[in-house]
Amino acid sequence: MNSFAPALLTDQYELTMVSAALKDGTAGRPCVFEVFARRLPGGRRYGVVAGTGRLVELIRDFRFSEAEVGFLREAGIVDETTAAWLRDYRFSGDIDGYAEGELFFPGSPIMTVSGTFAECVVLETLILSVLNHDSAIASAAARMVTAARGRPIIEMGSRRTHEDSAVAAARAAYLAGFASTSNLAAGARYGIPTTGTSAHAFTLLHDDEPAAFASQVAALGKNTTLLVDTYDIAQGIRNAIAVAGPDLRAVRIDSGDLSVLAQHSRELLDSLGATETKIVVSGDMDEYAIAALAAEPVDMYGAGTAVVTGSGAPTAGLVYKLVEVEGRPVVKRSENKATVGGRKTAVRRHKPTGTATEEIIVSQGVPDHEPNDRLLQRPIVAAGEIVEQPALRESREHLRQCLISIPWEGLKLSAGDPAIPVTIVGVP
Amino acid sequence: MNSFAPALLTDQYELTMVSAALKDGTAGRPCVFEVFARRLPGGRRYGVVAGTGRLVELIRDFRFSEAEVGFLREAGIVDETTAAWLRDYRFSGDIDGYAEGELFFPGSPIMTVSGTFAECVVLETLILSVLNHDSAIASAAARMVTAARGRPIIEMGSRRTHEDSAVAAARAAYLAGFASTSNLAAGARYGIPTTGTSAHAFTLLHDDEPAAFASQVAALGKNTTLLVDTYDIAQGIRNAIAVAGPDLRAVRIDSGDLSVLAQHSRELLDSLGATETKIVVSGDMDEYAIAALAAEPVDMYGAGTAVVTGSGAPTAGLVYKLVEVEGRPVVKRSENKATVGGRKTAVRRHKPTGTATEEIIVSQGVPDHEPNDRLLQRPIVAAGEIVEQPALRESREHLRQCLISIPWEGLKLSAGDPAIPVTIVGVP
Numbered sequence: 001m002n003s004f005a006p007a008l009l010t011d012q013y014e015l016t017m018v019s020a021a022l023k024d025g026t027a028g029r030p031c032v033f034e035v036f037a038r039r040l041p042g043g044r045r046y047g048v049v050a051g052t053g054r055l056v057e058l059i060r061d062f063r064f065s066e067a068e069v070g071f072l073r074e075a076g077i078v079d080e081t082t083a084a085w086l087r088d089y090r091f092s093g094d095i096d097g098y099a100e101g102e103l104f105f106p107g108s109p110i111m112t113v114s115g116t117f118a119e120c121v122v123l124e125t126l127i128l129s130v131l132n133h134d135s136a137i138a139s140a141a142a143r144m145v146t147a148a149r150g151r152p153i154i155e156m157g158s159r160r161t162h163e164d165s166a167v168a169a170a171r172a173a174y175l176a177g178f179a180s181t182s183n184l185a186a187g188a189r190y191g192i193p194t195t196g197t198s199a200h201a202f203t204l205l206h207d208d209e210p211a212a213f214a215s216q217v218a219a220l221g222k223n224t225t226l227l228v229d230t231y232d233i234a235q236g237i238r239n240a241i242a243v244a245g246p247d248l249r250a251v252r253i254d255s256g257d258l259s260v261l262a263q264h265s266r267e268l269l270d271s272l273g274a275t276e277t278k279i280v281v282s283g284d285m286d287e288y289a290i291a292a293l294a295a296e297p298v299d300m301y302g303a304g305t306a307v308v309t310g311s312g313a314p315t316a317g318l319v320y321k322l323v324e325v326e327g328r329p330v331v332k333r334s335e336n337k338a339t340v341g342g343r344k345t346a347v348r349r350h351k352p353t354g355t356a357t358e359e360i361i362v363s364q365g366v367p368d369h370e371p372n373d374r375l376l377q378r379p380i381v382a383a384g385e386i387v388e389q390p391a392l393r394e395s396r397e398h399l400r401q402c403l404i405s406i407p408w409e410g411l412k413l414s415a416g417d418p419a420i421p422v423t424i425v426g427v428p
Numbered sequence: 429m430n431s432f433a434p435a436l437l438t439d440q441y442e443l444t445m446v447s448a449a450l451k452d453g454t455a456g457r458p459c460v461f462e463v464f465a466r467r468l469p470g471g472r473r474y475g476v477v478a479g480t481g482r483l484v485e486l487i488r489d490f491r492f493s494e495a496e497v498g499f500l501r502e503a504g505i506v507d508e509t510t511a512a513w514l515r516d517y518r519f520s521g522d523i524d525g526y527a528e529g530e531l532f533f534p535g536s537p538i539m540t541v542s543g544t545f546a547e548c549v550v551l552e553t554l555i556l557s558v559l560n561h562d563s564a565i566a567s568a569a570a571r572m573v574t575a576a577r578g579r580p581i582i583e584m585g586s587r588r589t590h591e592d593s594a595v596a597a598a599r600a601a602y603l604a605g606f607a608s609t610s611n612l613a614a615g616a617r618y619g620i621p622t623t624g625t626s627a628h629a630f631t632l633l634h635d636d637e638p639a640a641f642a643s644q645v646a647a648l649g650k651n652t653t654l655l656v657d658t659y660d661i662a663q664g665i666r667n668a669i670a671v672a673g674p675d676l677r678a679v680r681i682d683s684g685d686l687s688v689l690a691q692h693s694r695e696l697l698d699s700l701g702a703t704e705t706k707i708v709v710s711g712d713m714d715e716y717a718i719a720a721l722a723a724e725p726v727d728m729y730g731a732g733t734a735v736v737t738g739s740g741a742p743t744a745g746l747v748y749k750l751v752e753v754e755g756r757p758v759v760k761r762s763e764n765k766a767t768v769g770g771r772k773t774a775v776r777r778h779k780p781t782g783t784a785t786e787e788i789i790v791s792q793g794v795p796d797h798e799p800n801d802r803l804l805q806r807p808i809v810a811a812g813e814i815v816e817q818p819a820l821r822e823s824r825e826h827l828r829q830c831l832i833s834i835p836w837e838g839l840k841l842s843a844g845d846p847a848i849p850v851t852i853v854g855v856p
Contacts, residue, residue, distance in 0.1 A: 011624050012615075014627075016644075016648060020647035024634075029633060075622065162558075162593035167437070185433075204753065219448035231761045314737040322632045
């Protein structure tokens with residue numbers, strides 16, 4: 001097994017801070033930490049909250065067993081008082097946050113963690129790791145889904161990212177509207193539809209291409225996808241239809257000028273009577289490559305590297321900041337980043353038609369209520385107990401609705417401002 | 429636990445290929461697969477092989493338990509013949525490869541997997557996930573180490589990547605020469621030195637900065653690092669020395685114009701008699717930011733986002749290709765990528781001084797032997813048994829030696845050609 005107990009997926013300074021705070025009596029001070037992004041990466045117009053569904057389970061299981069405490073003691077990282085505190089650790093505070101699948105913008109308080117300083121500070125790394133990774137993938141994937149204009153996209157990037165990230169990436173891509181994944185663990189763990197038929201190696205293994213196609217059809221039936229670009233694509237398509245007949249489900253093209261190849265392949269398939277045979281394209285697909293194929297006779301996309309690496313933005317840039325201590329707002333001063341202290345409340349304002357117009361965030365207060373406002377934060381954990389664990393399909397539907405609600409400019413792939421303005425009202 | 433059995437960290441098409449190959453009798457054909465990169469990302473001059481140490485354990489544990497086979501059967505992904513084959517699965521072939529910590533260039537056959545088609549093809553995703561991730565991190569980290577010119581670098585990027593990737597990233601960064609990590613699981617799992625003291629939250633928690641510093645020194649002693657940029661840096665340094673005295677180990681600055689701040693901080697520390705107090709800088713450190721601080725009085729760097737995301741290249745671009753079937757070389761033809769079929773043998777050629785001059789790769793043969801040639805491939809797994817599991821510290825030392833051996837131009841950060849030319853001699 002390739003796994004770690006969640007409690008050690010932590011930066012050492014969290015435990016040294018707990019250690020010092022236990023000693024000086026500040027460990028129990030009531031605190032509020034917030035997760036937000038200072039900016040969106042590279043002109044993106046929105047971010048997508050993802051990972052909450054995975055995170056709540058990890059927080060529930062965040063305990064320091066004797067093995068972990070033993071390591072920390074032996075390494076001299078914590079003293080015995082802290083070790084005793086860690087043995088008893090169990091998060092007993094509250095977590096509120098944006099729904100999984102919700103959009104976020106610079107400053108959106110997507111997660112608010114409140115409790116004692118010590119119990120909240122030790123969750124920093126785990127919360128950020130999960131949300132930064134999954135949100136980065138979902139944010140990139142959502143743009144691909146928009147670019148695909150309703151055509152299904154298969155996530156097939158497992159090989160391009162860490163083996164466990166791959167499973168989370170498949171989840172985040174599905175949340176964002178991908179149709180399926182090649183990753184079997186994601187199918188087993190999250191019930192995501194899985195797909196996959198064959199690689200070039202399968203054709204190369206056989207004495208010739210027709211032999212490979214015949215073998216695949218014999219094993220998987222005609223409702224399969226034959227990969228036709230191992231040698232010559234036109235000949236590959238002829239071989240595919242000769243072997244499978246005109247009711248073959250699909251052919252896949254993984255290389256070359258996909259725009260031209262899709263057109264030629266469609267014409268050839270039609271001329272062979274295979275008018276219902278789909279064309280799947282893959283190979284270096286990102287949101288721009290997908291958009292560029294919008295007018296071509298492509299039926300399905302396979303996306304790999306770009307989606308699992310966040311298409312240029314592999315991390316969402318989320319931070320976890322202490323904003324309130326014993327009811328008073330706190331903020332780091334020496335930065336020229338406009339951070340506002342205090343617990344925030346956020347609403348999204350909409351036109352009567354349902355189109356979002358603005359996000360209003362108020363520190364230590366509540367925005368004036370207007371009709372069509374939507375309160376963005378909801379309880380996730382209360383007094384240490386999970387209130388609501390997001391279900392993947394609900395998060396997926398939530399995002400779909402959110403993307404319908406933003407102004408159409410917000411869906412453009414080009415670099416620009418956030419889809420809606422964000423107003424943060426600070427404490428006086 | 430946040431873990432998956434290695435066998436499901438797999439793309440579905442590997443199992444459908446096995447299924448078809450079992451049916452048509454080709455599953456047992458002796459095959460050779462190779463891992464290589466077609467190019468280095470964005471003008472990089474070398475790549476670093478990393479992940480082998482993790483991979484051999486995962487391959488050893490790559491078995492399909494009843495739970496996994498049950499999922500595959502229920503989901504209709506494999507038939508009963510394939511299920512039976514999976515239940516008995518155990519890799520019994522050979523794996524040869526470049527040493528962990530070795531440099532690689534376009535076309536370098538960094539791993540060669542041989543055995544039956546079926547037993548080799550199911551390892552594709554796992555091998556690529558591990559090597560692509562870890563090599564991407566190590567390749568970026570090595571450039572940072574070069575840029576730091578002997579000053580230590582702390583890896584502190586866990587929060588910016590998937591929680592399990594974070595542990596592997598800490599390992600890869602240490603392999604590349606980083607001094608330590610903030611990640612506790614990496615300390616526990618791989619024995620990497622861990623470090624960490626406090627965040628801005630710790631200062632904000634307290635009534636004022638001197639109270640926070642006093643608490644930290646009381647808990648951790650003077651051999652600690654005080655974070656001085658929560659409010660005003662100059663005042664922070666005065667507070668730090670007032671509290672800890674001039675034999676404070678270090679101060680850390682995490683924001684602002686680090687070049688100017690390092691100079692001012694050094695002058696101020698010296699004027700306060702703290703001439704031995706070190707200056708640690710962190711915040712958006714990549715290889716270029718580190719290089720830009722070479723002339724400044726910085727003693728240590730903290731690197732986060734850039735290292736765990738591969739500094740612009742989050743995946744190493746490694747592919748796993750079938751190159752030989754029953755002794756005959758095979759190659760996908762329709763691509764304009766110059767791929768050469770056949771099992772390759774690679775040597776690195778050196779001047780008598782030890783400087784590398786060229787990498788020679790021969791398909792289905794062995795390069796002419798010259799004095800100072802170094803054979804790059806070594807046995808990793810033989811007949812399914814681990815021959816040699818790379819030890820992290822040895823891999824680290826191996827890389828250090830390799831970086832000494834390449835021409836100095838190869839260490840430049842600017843975009844350029846690979847550090848040494850690669851000659852691939854194909855079959856006629």
